[in-house]
Every structure is written in C-alpha cells, then in structure tokens.
Amino acid sequence: MPKDGGIGASTKRREDVRFLTGNGRYTDDINLRGQAHAFFLRSQVAHGKINTIDTSAAEAMDGVIRIFTAKDFEGVGGVPCGWLITDKHGQPMQEPKHPVLAEGKVRHVGDPIAVVIAETLDQARDAAEAIDLDIEDLPAVVDMKAALSADAPKVHDELSSNLCYDWGFVEENKAAVDEAFASAAHVTSLELVNQRLIANPMEPRVAVGDYDPWNDNSTLYTTSQNPHVIRLLMGAFVLGIPEHKLRVVAPDVGGGFGAKIFHYAEEAFCTFAARQLKRPVKWTSSRSEAFMSDAHGRDHVTKIELALDAENNFTAIRTETYANMGAYLSTFAPSVPTWLHGTLMAGNYRTPLIYVNVKAVFTNTVPVDAYRGAGRPEATFQLERVVDKAARELGVDPVELRRQNFIKADQFPYATPVAVEYDTGNYDATMDKMLELSDYAGFAARAEESKKRGKLRGFGIAHYIEACGIAPSNLVGQLGARAGLYESATVRVNATGSISIYTGSHSHGQGHETTFAQVVADMIGIDAGQVEINHGDTANTPMGMGTYGSRSLAVGGSALVKATNKVINKAKKIAAHLLEASEADIELADGKFTVAGTDKSVDWAGVTLAAYVPHNYPLESMEPGLEETAFYDPSNFTYPSGAYGCEVEVDPDTGEVEIIGFTAADDFGNVVNPMIVEGQVHGGLAQGIGQALLERCVYDADGQLVSGSYMDYAMPRADNVPNYTVDHSCVTPCTHNPLGVKGCGEAGAIGSPPAVINAVIDALQRGGHSHVTHIDMPASPSRVWAAMNAK
Amino acid sequence: MYNFDFVKPASVEDAVAALSGDEAQPLSGGMTLLPSMKQRLNAPATLVSLTGIDALKGVCRDGDMLVIGAATPHAVVARDAAADYPALAELAGQIGDPMVRNRGTIGGSLANNDPSACYPAAALASGATIVTDKREIAAEEFFQGMFATALDEGEIITSVKFPIPQKAAYAKFAQPASRFALTGAFVAQYADGARVAITGASENGVFRWSEAETALSSNFSADALNGLAASADQMIGDLHGTPEYRAHLVGVMTRRAVGAAH
Incomplete structure (x- = not known):
C-alpha cells in the first residue's frame, strides 16, 4: 500500500482548490500599474505585398500612445527556430526570417502587420481600424503538393522554392528497403491525411511586458510551458537582452497542449514595446485571434507501404510524407515530422527495414508545430492503419497479425532500424489486458444485437509506442536541436524541515504541485503538506527546459530525485554528527535518522534545524544549510506503450459514429499518482477522439481560414466521448531513470485516432460496405455516409 | 464592440x-x-x-392555439409548452446550450431567420401566425430566404400563434461544431393534412417539403415516405456536408420525425 501522500497514492490535486474556486492567477489576471494595451492589426489576406502602411490618422486618435510597424524592428532579430534539419543530401533546411511584424509581405491570414498601443484596448482597436493599409494581393499557396510545383508562387521570395527540406531516414537503408518491397509476398499501401488541428487551450495566449528603466530590468509574464526557453530564445536571438536583465514568468497556465511551448512574436513585441515606452504593455488574445495566431498541429499527407513475407512477417516499411510548416518555421516545427515521427515508425514491431521520407513545405497558412504527441500520433496513425488494412487484405485477425510481429518481452532492450533503442516493454501483456477489459470475446454477440437495431458495430484496435523525455542533449544536438533537453530542480530545505522545491518543469494542468511533492515526501518520509512546489519563474527556478513531450516526471522528476538524494546525503552527515555515529550507519525512514541497530535517532526537523542553526555542527568539514540543485540529462527516451480498443456503432442512415466503449491498457512504467494518470489518459483520449471524429482546420483555396471559430471547428464535448476503461497495471519500469517512470501525457492522443478509425472501418466492412478501406479524419457523419455510398 | x-x-x-x-x-x-x-x-x-416588456412574455393556451410571447426564452417554452404542444417544447429544449436557452427568445430566432435555426421549422410546419406591433403575418409569407423575413424596418414581433396539431415531432441532425441543425425536419399532422418543414438544408432557408406533405396527408407513417427523395438542388454545401448529404438527411430526419410524432 502506498503511503498517504507518497508515491503510488491517488492524492487529490492540491492546485485544484484554487483552480476550481476561480482563484487561479493566470497571466490575464496580471494588471500592472500604468499598463498600456496592445492591439495587433493582422492580415486578412493569405499572401500580399505591403505597399504602404499609413498610421498618421490612427496616431492622432484618442488614447493612442504609439503605433509600431516592421520599421520599428530594424536591428531586432527575427523569431528564431530551435531545430535545424539536415536534408537527405546533407544540406541544411531552408530557414526564412520570421520577423516580429510583417516585413514587405504578409504570408498568412493573421500575420501581424502593425500594433497599436493605447490607454485602453478599445482605443487601440479603434485606432487600428484607422490604419490605412495598401496591400496588393498575391496568389496564395495552400495545398502542399501544389506549393512544390515549379511555377508555384513562393511564400518567401528569397528562398529557392517552398520546400523547407527533403529528409530521408535512414537514407543509407533506402536501397535495401526498396529491394525488400521488390521481393515481398504482399504489399499493403495506404494514402492518408493527418489533418491540421488547432490546439484551443481553454486559456488563450497572453503577454504582459514590463520594464524598470532604473535598473534596466525587463520582465515578461506569459502563457508558456517553458519560461526559461522563452528567456533564452527571446533574450539572445530577438531582443538582445542578457539573462540577468530579463525575467520570464509563466504563472498559472490554463492548458498548453504544445501550442504554448513556442516563442511567439507577441511575447517579443510586448517586452520590446515596454522598453520603448517605459511602461507595461499587455496583450490578451481573443479566441478569434487564437485560431489564426496559435501554432497549429499535425497537417501531414502520407503514403505508407508495408511489405510482408509469405508468413505475414513484416519485412519493410516505406513512407512518403508531406508536412506543412505553414508560412514560417515555428520554434520546433522542423523536428516534428522528422525526429519525433521517423524514429517511431517501427512501432511495436520487429520490422527490420524502414525508410521514411518527409518533405516539409511552406504554405500561406498559420505555422504548424508540436501538438499533443507531436509526430508520434502521425507515425502511430499510419502504422496502425496500414497494419489493420494488411490484416484485412490477408484475411487474418488484426490481433494475431500484430502479435506475430510484436517485439517480444524477452527481446528488450531492442534496437529498431530507425535509430532508437527501446529499453523495456511487454506488448502482449497490454494487448491481453485490453482484450480482457473490453470483453473482446463478447464483441460478436454485441455486434449481432446492434444489427437488430439497424446499427453497424465495429471494434478497432491500435497498439502504440511513444517516446517521451526526448534526450540525451548531446544526441539531440547532433540531430539539430539548438537547445539541451535536461531538466533541473532545486530542493531548498527550510530550517524547520519544510521544503521549497524549485523545478524547471512547468505545470499547466499536469498536477506537478501534487505529484512532485509526493515524490519528495516519500523519499524523506515526511508529510507531503511539508513540501511546496514552485515553478514558472526564471527569477527563482534553475535553468530548465519546461514541460512538453510527456517529460516532466521522467526528466524533471529525475532531477528532483537527484537533488533530493543530495539533500539526504548531506542530512545523513549532519545526523551522524548529532548522533555521534558513523555516516555509514545512519538510516533514514519515516522522517527519522536512526543509527542502525540502535534506538538512537534524530528526526528530520532536528537535522534541518542543525543545518541552519549550526551550533552543534561540523563546520570545519561541512557548510551549513541544506539546499541542493541537480540537473538531469537522460541517457535515452522513455517508451510508454499500450493497447487501445474502441467499439463504435455507425448509424447507416446518417453516417454518424457513436463511441460505445473505449479501453486503454497502458504501460507507463511506475506510477506516482494513479488518479492523475487516469485523468491524463482521459484528456488524451478526448483529444484523440476529437481528431478522429470532429476536429478539422480548413483553409479555402485562397488561404482564408474557413474553420475560424467554434461554429465550424468542432471541439469534442462531454457527450462525444464514452465512459473510458483505463488500466495501467501492466508495468515494465523504465530502466534508466531513478523512478522507473515513462510519461503518460500524450499517450491517449497518440493511440486513440487509429483505434477509432479502425473501428469505423470494421463496422462498415461488417455491415457489407467492403469497398470502404479508409476514411480520412475526422470521420464526420457526412464523410462516413459518403464513403458508404461511394460507388 | x-x-x-x-x-x-x-x-x-x-x-x-x-x-x-x-x-x-x-x-x-x-x-x-x-x-x-x-x-x-x-x-x-x-x-x-425588448426583454423588459411583460406583454411580450409567456406561453398561454387560447382555444386550439398556443400563443407564445416573442420575448419568451427557449427554456420557458421548453417548460411551459410541454403540456399543450410537446413537440414544440422538445424543439425549444434542444436549442443551443443552457445559456442560449435562458437568454435566447423565440421572437429573436424568428426575426433572425438563420437558415440553420430550429424555430423557423416549427413555425412553418405549424402554419403559425407571426404577430407584430402592426399586423399578423402567416409563416408562409414571413420567411423569405436566408436571414430574410417580411418584417419592415422597426417592426417587432410581439407573439407567435401556433395552431396545435394532432401530433408532431421535430428531428434534428446537429452540425458537429455549432450544433445548429445541419438538417432538421418538423412534421405536424392536422385535421386537414400534414405539414413538413425543413431547416438547415437549403440555401433559401426553411422550406416546406411538399412531396412529403402530400404523401403523409394520405398516410401519416414513415412508410408513406418510401421512395421519396429531396433534390440536392439548392441545398447548402459546406465543410460539414455536401448538398447530396443534406438532401439525404431531409428524408432521414423527416422519417424519424414521423416515427416520433406524438
């Protein structure tokens, strides 16, 4: 039994008290004395040449303080990209400048052209309407394949084409892969679209820039998942402000889902304008603005082929993907379709030969970057769809085809042909668990019952692998990352024994304030209420890389364990001194230091007090105080995996898909707080089901955003999702981090889309629509109906 | 603003x-x-x-009519029309979300005549009379295409008179994002025949499906609609559904409404 508040306990989230009572402190709650308001005038056309921007009438309007355009940013850097991809010919990707405000051209609807700073937001908005813009429409490129044609208009005139890079992975294997296809007994191929999504966190983005001219200090309050990353990118590359003069604070953040990882122009703008005007400048995104300025996600068009031998063993995989970058390179955009996608193409299978080709393309659309899962959902969707299709073509059970090709439990560690080594896993165990919990054996009877009601029932399976806590830094550096991927923690023990933790991870819904406290409390044996977690402020946290990619516990938690162990080691020395015993004989249990084999002991608070009131203390050999910092750089990714089963009913009259049941059997390694893990899986599943059935960002041929509001962009609601069956009892602990944890934040969004689509296809096939072998997401009623009725 | x-x-x-x-x-x-x-x-x-005018509020029975004040919110119609005209009450109870149902009004919905709104289907299928400060307008004349009505500038709806049918039902297929009607069918049976109004589907706004009315007037059952198909001509096509899909839904939703009528 886990200790109350310790590792393994479903401790209730302490942060929810303030969140659920409306007492969170979000960036928009921050209002500084003398604050001015920024309104961004954004492009209404997808592509255009800026002839003139006449701000004279607007500047004369009430309340207007100043109007900024690109000319005010001469000498200021562009918004940087954090990852350099080298293409299949060894050449660097094409990397256009991303100016803070549009220079010369606008390149997508929502591209900021000018910013009005005024005393009130309404005044700023009124004045923005008075700015006289002369923008000459240019033809827009929206479709990726069209964007690569020789006569396509160029998004960036200074580049040779709209191709960002053409990446081959592993390029040296290409010939062998082609040979395997030439000699295959069976080849299954599938063309699919992984549609563009908009993250839509509940809290829109906000930035408040502040400047203290008397000591030349800048502060940015922002809705970020990683304030240190923003400080580094914005300070070093955009504004030229050194770290000691720049503080970035990301207070309570209302959801990120990836879209708040990146450094955005609005953040740099508010920081810059506050320095220029010597007063705080605030910008809060409207929801409409968020649709056209938050980085979008996914947007891949893929052809995948799977080669099998005569015994149905997978022999090779070959893919060609077009990945939309949008109009500019967002912070980590180039890494998503490459290293976060290509390295996962082995999935759970022993496929010996894999070749992945990715063409990244510039278009006149909002930049695309990481979104919950980032590259891994795209990989999993292709793979689990093509495996399902192969099973159908070969007339074999989709469960058995997967099992036959699984990497088996005794084959770990397992090096895949796509450059990663899985440390642990047991895919048969999660598959068994899912089949049991979903009563797969009883499916046929349920399908029969549905048929009597005129409904088509289907069961879809997906087994996913994911890679969390991307690392180590020296490897990712070789792969083009322009940042490290370690994490940090400071454990500051206070004199009376309470503990203040400063972590480089950032919580924007994950519950770190609860779970990180559980880890430290468990290690020392004190009440979790004695431990406070502080995060989100570069002024008091050590340099850390923040939260994304399901990395917080696996990387940030490991740093925390490391720092806590340093604290415990020092505390043992102090205890040894107090107890007049040898350090080697000191044991720590339940918050008490004991001399082994005796009843001599001193409690935790006795030691901490001695550390800060060092009257009886070995000052000649040890510093007073009890505070340690650790940085942890993982030696490998972690590899959560799991089996997902989705049961649907399709209404043949309307094409409507109802999810009847969804079972997730995940292997997350060890679990610190099962309740929070379950909540993370629920959220991930809702997002994955949203992608599978509802969500779709649509541009028309002119680059206008058609799905620009919730009237047309279908977010999942409570009644779109079923009661989930969630299990994480299959545990193969991670072998290379101290907690044996893997990460759970993205799994649901990775594994569920193929499970849902496989279930829809299964329902249609069973219902006699054998011509339907694929439906692109979202499988909306109209698409399903059209597929059923396609002749 | x-x-x-x-x-x-x-x-x-x-x-x-x-x-x-x-x-x-x-x-x-x-x-x-x-x-x-x-x-x-x-x-x-x-x-x-208009929401401070008491005369514009409330649901009351007047013989074989149900009269609803123009400023009556959907939630009140859902509650107070349930006994006299349950199909109308059920329609009101499915509009939007709780906030919309407690703020939005029947008069506002009819005056706006959104092509995907629910109330126009009820008004047209019921042969309702739209009462304004100046005159009474038959639903037939009131709806004049997408977002267009017979109302003059400054003219306000004061109430809507619904003849109470023998039985009726509304079947709505929700657009996944907005949950407005992608296609909705309101079917009402009266002593002198059946009326069918379709919302959400047509580029011309709410309309009566006359072929279905003829079939149902002689035999008010879903079977009577067998073989009938609405034309995709002039149906709305957008990212949520093609004109063909909407035309198909016209048939499906009408059948469902007939089956559910009570």
Whole structure:
C-alpha cells in the first residue's frame, strides 16, 4: 500500500482548490500599474505585398500612445527556430526570417502587420481600424503538393522554392528497403491525411511586458510551458537582452497542449514595446485571434507501404510524407515530422527495414508545430492503419497479425532500424489486458444485437509506442536541436524541515504541485503538506527546459530525485554528527535518522534545524544549510506503450459514429499518482477522439481560414466521448531513470485516432460496405455516409 | 464592440418609438446580435431591449392555439409548452446550450431567420401566425430566404400563434461544431393534412417539403415516405456536408420525425 501522500497514492490535486474556486492567477489576471494595451492589426489576406502602411490618422486618435510597424524592428532579430534539419543530401533546411511584424509581405491570414498601443484596448482597436493599409494581393499557396510545383508562387521570395527540406531516414537503408518491397509476398499501401488541428487551450495566449528603466530590468509574464526557453530564445536571438536583465514568468497556465511551448512574436513585441515606452504593455488574445495566431498541429499527407513475407512477417516499411510548416518555421516545427515521427515508425514491431521520407513545405497558412504527441500520433496513425488494412487484405485477425510481429518481452532492450533503442516493454501483456477489459470475446454477440437495431458495430484496435523525455542533449544536438533537453530542480530545505522545491518543469494542468511533492515526501518520509512546489519563474527556478513531450516526471522528476538524494546525503552527515555515529550507519525512514541497530535517532526537523542553526555542527568539514540543485540529462527516451480498443456503432442512415466503449491498457512504467494518470489518459483520449471524429482546420483555396471559430471547428464535448476503461497495471519500469517512470501525457492522443478509425472501418466492412478501406479524419457523419455510398 | 446607447422600454409602444431612431436595433436575447457586435460586424447606435416588456412574455393556451410571447426564452417554452404542444417544447429544449436557452427568445430566432435555426421549422410546419406591433403575418409569407423575413424596418414581433396539431415531432441532425441543425425536419399532422418543414438544408432557408406533405396527408407513417427523395438542388454545401448529404438527411430526419410524432 502506498503511503498517504507518497508515491503510488491517488492524492487529490492540491492546485485544484484554487483552480476550481476561480482563484487561479493566470497571466490575464496580471494588471500592472500604468499598463498600456496592445492591439495587433493582422492580415486578412493569405499572401500580399505591403505597399504602404499609413498610421498618421490612427496616431492622432484618442488614447493612442504609439503605433509600431516592421520599421520599428530594424536591428531586432527575427523569431528564431530551435531545430535545424539536415536534408537527405546533407544540406541544411531552408530557414526564412520570421520577423516580429510583417516585413514587405504578409504570408498568412493573421500575420501581424502593425500594433497599436493605447490607454485602453478599445482605443487601440479603434485606432487600428484607422490604419490605412495598401496591400496588393498575391496568389496564395495552400495545398502542399501544389506549393512544390515549379511555377508555384513562393511564400518567401528569397528562398529557392517552398520546400523547407527533403529528409530521408535512414537514407543509407533506402536501397535495401526498396529491394525488400521488390521481393515481398504482399504489399499493403495506404494514402492518408493527418489533418491540421488547432490546439484551443481553454486559456488563450497572453503577454504582459514590463520594464524598470532604473535598473534596466525587463520582465515578461506569459502563457508558456517553458519560461526559461522563452528567456533564452527571446533574450539572445530577438531582443538582445542578457539573462540577468530579463525575467520570464509563466504563472498559472490554463492548458498548453504544445501550442504554448513556442516563442511567439507577441511575447517579443510586448517586452520590446515596454522598453520603448517605459511602461507595461499587455496583450490578451481573443479566441478569434487564437485560431489564426496559435501554432497549429499535425497537417501531414502520407503514403505508407508495408511489405510482408509469405508468413505475414513484416519485412519493410516505406513512407512518403508531406508536412506543412505553414508560412514560417515555428520554434520546433522542423523536428516534428522528422525526429519525433521517423524514429517511431517501427512501432511495436520487429520490422527490420524502414525508410521514411518527409518533405516539409511552406504554405500561406498559420505555422504548424508540436501538438499533443507531436509526430508520434502521425507515425502511430499510419502504422496502425496500414497494419489493420494488411490484416484485412490477408484475411487474418488484426490481433494475431500484430502479435506475430510484436517485439517480444524477452527481446528488450531492442534496437529498431530507425535509430532508437527501446529499453523495456511487454506488448502482449497490454494487448491481453485490453482484450480482457473490453470483453473482446463478447464483441460478436454485441455486434449481432446492434444489427437488430439497424446499427453497424465495429471494434478497432491500435497498439502504440511513444517516446517521451526526448534526450540525451548531446544526441539531440547532433540531430539539430539548438537547445539541451535536461531538466533541473532545486530542493531548498527550510530550517524547520519544510521544503521549497524549485523545478524547471512547468505545470499547466499536469498536477506537478501534487505529484512532485509526493515524490519528495516519500523519499524523506515526511508529510507531503511539508513540501511546496514552485515553478514558472526564471527569477527563482534553475535553468530548465519546461514541460512538453510527456517529460516532466521522467526528466524533471529525475532531477528532483537527484537533488533530493543530495539533500539526504548531506542530512545523513549532519545526523551522524548529532548522533555521534558513523555516516555509514545512519538510516533514514519515516522522517527519522536512526543509527542502525540502535534506538538512537534524530528526526528530520532536528537535522534541518542543525543545518541552519549550526551550533552543534561540523563546520570545519561541512557548510551549513541544506539546499541542493541537480540537473538531469537522460541517457535515452522513455517508451510508454499500450493497447487501445474502441467499439463504435455507425448509424447507416446518417453516417454518424457513436463511441460505445473505449479501453486503454497502458504501460507507463511506475506510477506516482494513479488518479492523475487516469485523468491524463482521459484528456488524451478526448483529444484523440476529437481528431478522429470532429476536429478539422480548413483553409479555402485562397488561404482564408474557413474553420475560424467554434461554429465550424468542432471541439469534442462531454457527450462525444464514452465512459473510458483505463488500466495501467501492466508495468515494465523504465530502466534508466531513478523512478522507473515513462510519461503518460500524450499517450491517449497518440493511440486513440487509429483505434477509432479502425473501428469505423470494421463496422462498415461488417455491415457489407467492403469497398470502404479508409476514411480520412475526422470521420464526420457526412464523410462516413459518403464513403458508404461511394460507388 | 463599439459604443452604443441602450434603452429598455416597458411597453411595445415605447419600444417602437425607440426603434424609429437612427440606426436603432431591437435586442431580444442577443444570442446572435451580441457576438456580431463584439466582433465589430454590427454597430447599432441604439439597442432597444425588448426583454423588459411583460406583454411580450409567456406561453398561454387560447382555444386550439398556443400563443407564445416573442420575448419568451427557449427554456420557458421548453417548460411551459410541454403540456399543450410537446413537440414544440422538445424543439425549444434542444436549442443551443443552457445559456442560449435562458437568454435566447423565440421572437429573436424568428426575426433572425438563420437558415440553420430550429424555430423557423416549427413555425412553418405549424402554419403559425407571426404577430407584430402592426399586423399578423402567416409563416408562409414571413420567411423569405436566408436571414430574410417580411418584417419592415422597426417592426417587432410581439407573439407567435401556433395552431396545435394532432401530433408532431421535430428531428434534428446537429452540425458537429455549432450544433445548429445541419438538417432538421418538423412534421405536424392536422385535421386537414400534414405539414413538413425543413431547416438547415437549403440555401433559401426553411422550406416546406411538399412531396412529403402530400404523401403523409394520405398516410401519416414513415412508410408513406418510401421512395421519396429531396433534390440536392439548392441545398447548402459546406465543410460539414455536401448538398447530396443534406438532401439525404431531409428524408432521414423527416422519417424519424414521423416515427416520433406524438
């Protein structure tokens, strides 16, 4: 039994008290004395040449303080990209400048052209309407394949084409892969679209820039998942402000889902304008603005082929993907379709030969970057769809085809042909668990019952692998990352024994304030209420890389364990001194230091007090105080995996898909707080089901955003999702981090889309629509109906 | 939102007078008007609130008619029409979300005549009479295409008179994002025949499906609709459904409404 508040306990989230009572402190709650308001005038056309921007009438309007355009940013850097991809010919990707405000051209609807700073937001908005813009429409490129044609208009005139890079992975294997296809007994191929999504966190983005001219200090309050990353990118590359003069604070953040990882122009703008005007400048995104300025996600068009031998063993995989970058390179955009996608193409299978080709393309659309899962959902969707299709073509059970090709439990560690080594896993165990919990054996009877009601029932399976806590830094550096991927923690023990933790991870819904406290409390044996977690402020946290990619516990938690162990080691020395015993004989249990084999002991608070009131203390050999910092750089990714089963009913009259049941059997390694893990899986599943059935960002041929509001962009609601069956009892602990944890934040969004689509296809096939072998997401009623009725 | 003046008269006469001012617009629940003002797509100089006029509120039975005040919110219709005209109450109870149902009004919905709104289907299928401060307008004449009605400038709806059918039902297929009707069918059976009104589907707004009415008037059953198909001509095509899909849904939803009629 886990200790109350310790590792393994479903401790209730302490942060929810303030969140659920409306007492969170979000960036928009921050209002500084003398604050001015920024309104961004954004492009209404997808592509255009800026002839003139006449701000004279607007500047004369009430309340207007100043109007900024690109000319005010001469000498200021562009918004940087954090990852350099080298293409299949060894050449660097094409990397256009991303100016803070549009220079010369606008390149997508929502591209900021000018910013009005005024005393009130309404005044700023009124004045923005008075700015006289002369923008000459240019033809827009929206479709990726069209964007690569020789006569396509160029998004960036200074580049040779709209191709960002053409990446081959592993390029040296290409010939062998082609040979395997030439000699295959069976080849299954599938063309699919992984549609563009908009993250839509509940809290829109906000930035408040502040400047203290008397000591030349800048502060940015922002809705970020990683304030240190923003400080580094914005300070070093955009504004030229050194770290000691720049503080970035990301207070309570209302959801990120990836879209708040990146450094955005609005953040740099508010920081810059506050320095220029010597007063705080605030910008809060409207929801409409968020649709056209938050980085979008996914947007891949893929052809995948799977080669099998005569015994149905997978022999090779070959893919060609077009990945939309949008109009500019967002912070980590180039890494998503490459290293976060290509390295996962082995999935759970022993496929010996894999070749992945990715063409990244510039278009006149909002930049695309990481979104919950980032590259891994795209990989999993292709793979689990093509495996399902192969099973159908070969007339074999989709469960058995997967099992036959699984990497088996005794084959770990397992090096895949796509450059990663899985440390642990047991895919048969999660598959068994899912089949049991979903009563797969009883499916046929349920399908029969549905048929009597005129409904088509289907069961879809997906087994996913994911890679969390991307690392180590020296490897990712070789792969083009322009940042490290370690994490940090400071454990500051206070004199009376309470503990203040400063972590480089950032919580924007994950519950770190609860779970990180559980880890430290468990290690020392004190009440979790004695431990406070502080995060989100570069002024008091050590340099850390923040939260994304399901990395917080696996990387940030490991740093925390490391720092806590340093604290415990020092505390043992102090205890040894107090107890007049040898350090080697000191044991720590339940918050008490004991001399082994005796009843001599001193409690935790006795030691901490001695550390800060060092009257009886070995000052000649040890510093007073009890505070340690650790940085942890993982030696490998972690590899959560799991089996997902989705049961649907399709209404043949309307094409409507109802999810009847969804079972997730995940292997997350060890679990610190099962309740929070379950909540993370629920959220991930809702997002994955949203992608599978509802969500779709649509541009028309002119680059206008058609799905620009919730009237047309279908977010999942409570009644779109079923009661989930969630299990994480299959545990193969991670072998290379101290907690044996893997990460759970993205799994649901990775594994569920193929499970849902496989279930829809299964329902249609069973219902006699054998011509339907694929439906692109979202499988909306109209698409399903059209597929059923396609002749 | 731009600045505007706000008046909240207590009588229809005062409201009509206020609406004669320059660029004055009536405000009922504001569920469409306020978002468009916030986006600066609409800029009335004066908003004349109709929700302070008691005479415009409430549901009451008047012989074989159910009379609903124009400023009655959907939630009140869902509750107070349930005994006399359950299909109408059920339609009201499915509009939007709780906020919309407690703010949005029947008069506002009809005056706006959104091609995907639910109420126009009920009004047209019931052969309702739209009562204004000046006159009575038959539903047939009232709806004049997408967002267009017979209302004159400054004319306000005061109540809607619904002849109570023998049985009726509304079947709505929700657009996945907005949950407005992608296609909705309101079917009502009267002593002199059946009426079918379709919303959400046509580029011309709510319309009567006359072939279905003929079939149902001689035999009010879903089977009577076998072989009938609406034409995809002039149906709406958008990212949520093609004209063909909407035409197909016209048949499906009409059948479902007939099956559910009570």
